[in-house]
Each structure stands twice: as C-alpha cells, then as structure tokens.
Amino acid sequence: MRPAALDWSVENCTIGRAMEILGERWTLVVLREVFNGVRRFDDMRVRTGIPRQVLTNRLAMLVERGVLRREPYREPGSRVRHEYRLTEMGLDLWPVLVAVLGWGDRYLADPEGSPLTVAHRDCGAEVRVALRCERGHEVARPRDVVPQPGPGARRRTG
Amino acid sequence: MRPAALDWSVENCTIGRAMEILGERWTLVVLREVFNGVRRFDDMRVRTGIPRQVLTNRLAMLVERGVLRREPYREPGSRVRHEYRLTEMGLDLWPVLVAVLGWGDRYLADPEGSPLTVAHRDCGAEVRVALRCERGHEVARPRDVVPQPGPGARRRTG
DNA sequence: ATTGCTGAGTCTGTCAATCGGACCTAGCCT
DNA sequence: AGGCTAGGTCCGATTGACAGACTCAGCAAT
Numbered sequence: 001m002r003p004a005a006l007d008w009s010v011e012n013c014t015i016g017r018a019m020e021i022l023g024e025r026w027t028l029v030v031l032r033e034v035f036n037g038v039r040r041f042d043d044m045r046v047r048t049g050i051p052r053q054v055l056t057n058r059l060a061m062l063v064e065r066g067v068l069r070r071e072p073y074r075e076p077g078s079r080v081r082h083e084y085r086l087t088e089m090g091l092d093l094w095p096v097l098v099a100v101l102g103w104g105d106r107y108l109a110d111p112e113g114s115p116l117t118v119a120h121r122d123c124g125a126e127v128r129v130a131l132r133c134e135r136g137h138e139v140a141r142p143r144d145v146v147p148q149p150g151p152g153a154r155r156r157t158g
Numbered sequence: 159m160r161p162a163a164l165d166w167s168v169e170n171c172t173i174g175r176a177m178e179i180l181g182e183r184w185t186l187v188v189l190r191e192v193f194n195g196v197r198r199f200d201d202m203r204v205r206t207g208i209p210r211q212v213l214t215n216r217l218a219m220l221v222e223r224g225v226l227r228r229e230p231y232r233e234p235g236s237r238v239r240h241e242y243r244l245t246e247m248g249l250d251l252w253p254v255l256v257a258v259l260g261w262g263d264r265y266l267a268d269p270e271g272s273p274l275t276v277a278h279r280d281c282g283a284e285v286r287v288a289l290r291c292e293r294g295h296e297v298a299r300p301r302d303v304v305p306q307p308g309p310g311a312r313r314r315t316g
Numbered sequence: 317a318t319t320g321c322t323g324a325g326t327c328t329g330t331c332a333a334t335c336g337g338a339c340c341t342a343g344c345c346t
Numbered sequence: 347a348g349g350c351t352a353g354g355t356c357c358g359a360t361t362g363a364c365a366g367a368c369t370c371a372g373c374a375a376t
Contacts, residue, residue, distance in 0.1 A: 003195030010205055012273050014262030015190045015255065022258065023183045025363080032173045036305050037161030041324055047168055047314075051364050056325065066265075079372045081323065089265050094300040095287045096261055097173065099254040100180065104172030107224075107247050113309030115170050120291035121302050129253045132288045133278035142252040144279050147194050151271030183334080199353050209335050214354065237343045239352065319376080326369070333362070340355070346348090 005147070009154045021065055022093075026050050026058050028100060031086075031093060034068065036116075039083040059084055067093070099129045163305070167312045179223055180251075184208050184216050186258060189244075189251060192226065194274075197241040217242055225251070257287045 010016060022028060026048070033044045045055055062068040067090040070082045086093075098118060105114040118127045131139040139145055168174060180186060184206070191202045203213055220226040225248040228240045244251075256276060263272040276285045289297040297303055 003197075003201075005191070005194035005196050006201060006205070008273065010190075010273070012268050013187075013190070014267050014272050014274070015259055016187055016206075017266040018258045018262035019183065019186050023181060023186060025177065025181045028177050028181060029171075029174055032168075032171070033163070035300070036163035038163050039161075042322085043161075043164060045324095047164070048174075052325070053327090053365095054363060057362090077373065078322085091300045092261055092264065094303070095289055096254065096257040098289060099257040099287065100176045101173050103250055103254055104176035106250065108175040109172050110170050110310050114172050115166065115168070115308050115311040116172070117306050117308035118303050119306050120293070120295055120297055121304050123291060123293050123295060125291040125293045125295070127289055127291045127297050127303050129257065130288050130290045131253060131256060131285055133281060133283040133285045135278070135281050135283045137278055137281060137283070139278055139285050142193070142249045145252070145276050145285050146279050148275050148277050150273050150275035152268050153273040200351085203353090209337095210354070211336095211356090212334060215333090235344070236351085317376100319374100321374085322372095324370090327367085329365095331362105331364080333360105335360075336358100338355100338357080341351105341353090343351095345350080 007156055008149050009156045012152060012154065021061075021067065022096070024058065024061075026054060027062070028097065030055070030058050030062065031067070031090065032097060032116075034084060034086055034090070035094065035097060039085060040081070041084075062090075066090075095129055098127060102128055165314055166307050167314045170310060170312065179219075179225065180254070182216065182219075184212060185220070186255065188213070188216055188220065189225070189248065190255060190274075192242060192244055192248070193252065193255060197243060198239070199242075220248075224248075253287055256285060260286055 029048055029050070030044065033048065038044055038047060041055065044050065045052060050058070059068065063070055066087055068084045069087050071085050072080050073083050074080045101116065101118070119125065120127050133139055187206055187208070188202065191206065196202055196205060199213065202208065203210060217226065221228055224245055226242045227245050229243050230238050231241050232238045259274065259276070277283065278285050291297055
C-alpha cells in the first residue's frame with residue numbers, strides 16, 4: 001500500500017524549517033539554559049561545555065532568527081554587558097522543550113531520575129505535554145491521529 | 159540576581175541526551191516521514207533531498223538507538239527488502255513532532271498556511287499540544303511554570 | 317599610570333560531518 | 347546475457363565542531 005504522503009511535496013514543510021533552527025546540536029541546550037534563567041555567555045559556557053566559538057555562533061543565529069534578543073545590563077561596578085532573553089517566538093518553544101524533556105526522562109534518564117522537572121507555579125505539580133484536538137478531546141496514542149495535507153500543501157512535481 | 163540553576167550540574171540532563179539523538183539536522187525530518195507512512199529508503203531520499211550517505215547514517219543511528227527498527231518485507235516479484243518502522247520509543251516522539259510542527263506553523267509557514275496538519279481520527283479536528291500539570295490544571299503560559307531540580311539532580315562540583 | 321581581572325569574545329589548526337556525484341550489488345524480469 | 351531497481355559505498359570538496367591560545371574594554375587595586 002503506497003502511502004498517500006508520497007503525492008505531496010515537503011519543500012515548504014514547517015518541520016523542516018523549524019529543524020533548520022532547532023536541529024543543530026546545541027540549540028535546545030542553549031534554550032534550556034535561558035528558560036532556566038541562565039542568560040549570560042560565560043555561565044552558559046561553563047555549565048554546558050559548549051565550545052566558545054560554537055556558543056557565539058549559536059547565540060548569534062538565535063538572535064538573527066528572532067528566538068532570542070540581546071539586552072544590555074549593568075552590574076554595579078562593571079561596565080555594560082549583554083544578556084540573552086527569549087522573545088515571544090522563543091517563549092513559544094516552551095512546549096517543544098517540555099516534550100523533549102518528557103521523552104528524555106522516559107528513555108534516557110539515569111536510574112535515580114531526571115535532574116530537571118517543571119512544576120506548575122500555582123500548585124507545584126509536575127507539568128507534562130498532552131495532545132488535544134480542537135474540540136477538546138484527549139488524544140492518547142499516536143494511532144488516534146492522522147496526518148493530512150494542510151492548506152499550504154502542494155502536489156509533487158517530478 | 160543569580161539564577162538558582164547555576165548551582166546544579168547539567169551533566170546528566172535528559173534534554174542534552176535527547177538532543178544527541180534529535181539534534182542532528184535530519185533526524186526529525188526522517189521521523190516526520192516515518193510518521194507519515196513513508197518507510198523506505200528511496201522514498202525518503204527523493205522526498206526530502208537528504209544525501210544518501212547522511213540518510214544511511216541517520217537511519218542506522220536511529221535503529222541503533224532504538225527509535226526505529228528494520229523490518230523485512232517483500233513486494234510480489236521483488237526480492238526481500240527492508241523498511242523502517244517506529245518502535246515504542248519512536249512512537250513516543252509524537253508529541254515532540256507535534257510541538258515542533260505547531261511552532262513552525264506559527265512562525266515559519268508560508269502565507270497560505272502549513273502543508274501538513276494532524277487530525278484526530280475520531281472527529282477530524284486539528285490536534286495540538288497542550289501543557290497540563292498532574293493535577294489536571296491547564297498551563298497556558300511559560301511564566302506559569304517553574305523549573306526545578308528533579309530527583310536525579312546533582313550539585314555542581316567545580 | 318601601570319598592572320591585573322573579568323566577561324565576552326576572535327584566531328588558528330585539527331578532526332569529524334555534510335553534501336553531491338559517481339559507482340556498486342543482489343535479485344528479479346525480459 | 348543484459349537491464350532495472352532499491353539500497354547502498356566510495357570519493358573529494360566544503361562546512362561545522364572542537365580545544366587552546368590570544369584579544370579587548372573597562373573597572374579596580376597598587
């Protein structure tokens with residue numbers, strides 16, 4: 001049985017485009033740091049072990065793509081420096097990060113458990129991703145879902 | 159104000175580990191294909207434009223890490239070949255893919271919209287990710303959430 | 317005024333990964 | 347025997363990751 005997807009082009013697929021940004025080895029690790037409140041070059045470098053040059057590139061790329069912005073700040077007794085903060089586009093990556101964290105916790109954690117959890121501010125309970133359709137139904141398993149060509153789908157040419 | 163995260167090691171962070179697998183340029187694109195039912199080497203290659211060598215490596219890595227498995231199949235009149243199918247570990251990446259898709263649709267789609275949507279099998283409505291805490295509360299914005307050291311957290315040494 | 321420290325880089329050289337294109341191979345078909 | 351096809355290998359050029367040394371601006375202590 002030939003999968004229907006073969007008739008459709010993927011040239012404008014948004015997963016592909018997203019992965020041009022997210023699909024570099026250190027991008028999500030940098031974003032994890034920023035979500036955790038670590039916003040300064042050297043703090044990130046020391047914590048993550050990312051090579052300087054790579055961190056410089058990654059931060060510049062994320063700023064250029066609009067995921068982070070560079071903000072000046074000044075500690076008393078120091079000159080002006082810059083820190084990196086999430087834009088709205090960056091904040092919206094939060095579900096991606098939580099989804100990756102959930103998957104990693106399930107399959108890749110050490111026996112003692114995950115080193116990082118996310119808690120609901122109001123009640124303190126752990127936060128996870130869920131899938132839900134627009135009519136409000138829970139979607140438990142991947143099999144309950146069907147991929148379909150969307151409004152921007154194009155037929156394959158060649 | 160010094161972020162609390164600086165006191166904790168990230169050496170065993172599951173996001174970092176997950177990104178060793180997912181953080182390669184083509185991994186999620188390959189998985190998108192498999193979720194879409196495209197399971198064969200050449201179909202993937204033609205659709206995605208991934209260089210042969212890279213696709214070979216990526217598939218082998220995903221099999222080795224347990225995300226995909228290689229299954230023999232036989233079309234009538236052909237010899238036995240292999241196709242790539244999702245393991246349970248692979249199926250569980252579904253929320254990650256939907257989260258990335260949602261973000262990409264919002265910020266990176268062409269004006270006419272996304273080429274790919276996912277629909278609930280029962281009702282046909284579009285499926286999206288949501289964040290929810292374990293007590294069932296909706297979590298609307300990243301600010302409603304606090305990152306915390308988990309059971310496997312280790313203090314930084316040096 | 318010199319010296320030193322610090323955060324945030326740049327420069328350089330090495331090694332690995334990506335890419336595109338050509339070549340190979342096993343089994344089926346004519 | 348020769349051709350086709352899916353799924354690869356092999357090769358050379360380019361790009362990216364990495365480690366380590368060097369730079370640079372401004373504040374501070376001598």
